[in-house]
Amino acid sequence: MPSHGDHGANAETSSAAAQSDVMISFDNVDKSWGENHVLKKLNFHVKPAEKVSIIGPSGSGKTTILRILMTLENPDEGVVTVDGDELWNVERGRRIRRETKQMKLTRRKIGMVFQQFNLFPHLSALQNVMEAPVRVLGMSKDEAHERAKELLDMVGLGEHLNHKPPKLSGGQQQRVAIARAMAMRPKVMLFDEVTSALDPELVGDVLDVIRDLATSTDMTMLLVTHEMRFAEEISDRVVMFDNGVAVEQGPPHKIFKDPDNDRTRQFLRAVLEH
């Protein structure tokens, strides 16, 4: 197992694993809720710096994949690794070990942006972004402050540093949330339908920020999205999920223009109609 750097998740340090060809791997991952078999022996791999969009109908397990990566949900079975380090290794019927030291270290490499933003409402934009670098990475307040300012500038909120989330629009909140996740310098960023709670006129600004990140960083990005045009534009690969299996995947032009699978065709017809 490769050794960790000080802060493990630092995107600028390169570990042996980062040179390898897999950043995220799901091997035989199974997940059910009662009778609802959400992920069926999922095998899914993402390369370093790859930008992958996940599409598929509601209930197909897209969010579940991201939540397992963020350790907000556990698989019933299977192995999940990130950057060569094990995040989950679950054998059916065995006790599931949560919050292990290994898991916490590995988790530092991952950031997530949620559909509902989930900003801390009692803290200013600046404090939202500073909190984790100070508390988790042990960064000095001054340094964290500087970096938070830079990040908020980058997402176009340089004017709103001291505003609390309730005073910001949904689009602004989501951009603060992106800055907050970026402050931990994750190697992997997860976006779960980050624009679907927004008024249509606010979607563009958020997508612009994500597009910037996609083109200007070598972060590995996993996006669950219903914005098909955006997915086509920024993804290296699109994966279509249905009923707990990846029914089809490939480069965006292939999936969107000439899909092989009937379910993909049906799904795209349905979502592109409106």
Added chain:
Amino acid sequence: MTVDWSWHAVAEAFPLLLRGLVVTLEITVLAALLSYVLGLVFAVIRMSRIPVLSQLTFLFIEAVRSTPLLVQVFMFYYVLQSQTGILLSAFLSGVIVIGVHYACYTSEVYRAGIEAVPKGQWEAATALNLPRGRVWTSVILPQAVPRVLPALGNYTIAMFKETPLLLGIGVLEMLNRAKEYGAETFRVLEAYTLAGVFFLVISYIASVMVRRLESRVGTL
């Protein structure tokens, strides 16, 4: 029937009761502080599902809530003392018993307040890798506590009104002073009426303040 009311007796009893009121307020404030802190500790222990400790806390809370406060006062002051020889003043015993008793109620208030914090807050904190303790102090409690303040206020008023129970172990709080004055002068009407008026005025003002607070922070 004519009421034999003496303003002279009222004037005489007034300073005596005022001294009792000071004791009553001291007990209320100290017991309230204890119940705020301990209630929070109980709530966090129960909600973090620490094995054994969580269950023990739950049992303790249930036991306390299912028995009368006066029984607990006697148990703590007389029985504990006679069995263990630990000698605490009646005043201190009263503070502890009322504080612990009400902590079992405030813990429920905190629990409701903590549960009202959206799940997404915990998830965002996990995604940022914030350590458990930090999640509580930086994320959850700052959102939960303001919303429980009105309920804590109401329990504080309840504690204030329970202090006369400590007459049972001889604490010289306000009711005890009224009783004392009544016994000496046979003017029980004035003494108890005055005590009642003190309770009424203070409770009423306090509950108006709590209602103001409620409209500012919203209720659970």
